[in-house]
Amino acid sequence: MKEFNRLIVAMSTAMFLVCSLMIVTGPERLPDIENGVRLAVIGDFGKAGIPVIQVAKMVRSWNPEAVVTVGDNSYPSGSYRDLFFGIYPYYSWAIRSEKLVTTLGNHDWGYPWDEGWDSDEIPLLKALPYLPGNGRYYSVLFGDNLVEAFIIDTDPREPDGIEEDSTQGQWLKNGLSHSTATYQLIFMHVPPYSSCLFGDNSSVSWPFQEWGAEAVFAGHCHNYERVMKDGFPYFVNGLGGHPGLTEFEEITDGSTVRYVDNFGAQLIEATQEKMTISFITIDGDTIDYYEIYSK
Template sequence: MLRRTCLSLVLAGLTLAQAAEKLAGGPLVVNVGADRATVVWIVETQQARLGETPDQLNMLAPLLKTERIIFTGLRPGRTYYYDVLGLDEGRGRFKTPPTGQAAFRFVVFGDTRTRHEVHAKVVQAVAKTEPDFVLHTGDLVADGEAVTQWPVFFSIERDLLRKTVFFPTPGNHERGAGYYYEFFQAEPYYSFDWGAVHVAALNSDYSNAARTEAGRERFWAEQLRWLESDLARAQKADLRFVMMHHPPFTAVKRRQGESPNRVERDLVPVFERYKIHAVFCGHDHNYQHHLKNGVHYIVTGGGGAPLYPADAPLPGITLKAETVENFVQADVRGSKVRFQAFTPEGRLLDSFELGR
């Protein structure tokens, strides 16, 4: 049982200095529960070379290796400090989920795949809010199968990731999502509890869920059954949220009717039946807030990707739509939550409260 709030661990044979390895990503904290947490970091072990002739191997690609350590015996609602490399860049901190109705903060944003200077600006603004955890709504990079893009993502997010807990969901740009699942030690869909909050994270990217249509149908059916079971067990949670990449509703004219039909057809009735308070999405590169049959749908896809015009608000559904980079801050107090959407410059876009 760990009794101290400072954990120091130097893994023999795995430090960068000893192994001559370069830190390519992390450290970051994932899969956190009341009594456990996983710290992950990615190292570049060497570079592969490729060329059209043996003496001109001028194309380089890094060989990346994922390392992880699972801490157990933790206590809920505590801050822990870690050191996984024996160097300054390997140190960080995180909080474990509190029990009951303790106050905490989380932040939601997504679509960080391009315009790295904008991505950095959003991340810097998010880091200043000091969230207990972060939800990323997908499209972390432009091509999830391009190994060279991931070190860029981790470099931009490094200072944020080492001081919070990261919960992502895959977008269509993660494609087969092989690197995504390895780096974040994630499942295609999962859920977690944090104080009075329950969050279910879904994979809405039907087209990349499997290689065959039969496989995609099987995946979707299994995910839907899991979601029904998960939300049924979560009915005692004061606040129930869902995170996925594709929004069922959009104020972007050229996007209307584009999202997988099964997202609106299959998932929206489940959200309404189990009285989900809010659904967080990305995919559309702007800020949107919709309300339908008691469920709030928040589109926060302004993390760096080129903006899409929010030019076609849906009558009777859309409460707010603005073409701007953004993130959403959520402050939970007891059984209530206050949402505020901001630009990275600090302009307030939207504010509302949920809960009882």
């Protein structure tokens, strides 16, 4: 048994080193945007394997100011062991520079345990002490006040609630009303609208547009979708590397783009004039492109 344990440790170490080398030796990086900011968005990625390596290499080549996640950062239960295998080999470069900005998913809360982690003992938040506020929901400014990202927690175990009139909901409403950034973006895990098996979720369908946001980004479904509601975009981005892809089922109203054939990430590029949002696969194909002009 001792020999077996040593073998497991050796194999794990070798995998860590190989993954790190593959990411470090990725493609040439994009130059900085003049008077702008570049962000990457990844979702449902925290599981060791070739897809997450490929997504991480692509994302690092974009030279983003931050990598914003939409949850499920480590599978299956968000433990410290899961973090070691699901995040560190691929995104340690972003963690070291405090560029990994995370949203909590159900797996980060301890799924499939019914009780999960206590809100002040979630391993992901312990591992990323630089996250603002309580780490579960907070806001971050990017690009000299160009973009303000509002991270919210959609898990039912959130002690400050997930309804519109909850403590968390009113925090978001107040934050959006006082934001002076050019663009306000919402990042969450469970999508308000989707065509995957989970469908729409009224609990987290807050009046984001009315409150002043420009777009909502979510994950949970392991596919990509853009849903338009009254001219307002809701993105589902769950192709960050988990191999269990989610097929589309009942198509929700407003579904404009649907994709599930390959892994990828979203690239956000913002200037004072406009923001572009693209979903790009690991093969370099642009599946979706969306523009938002400043107010």
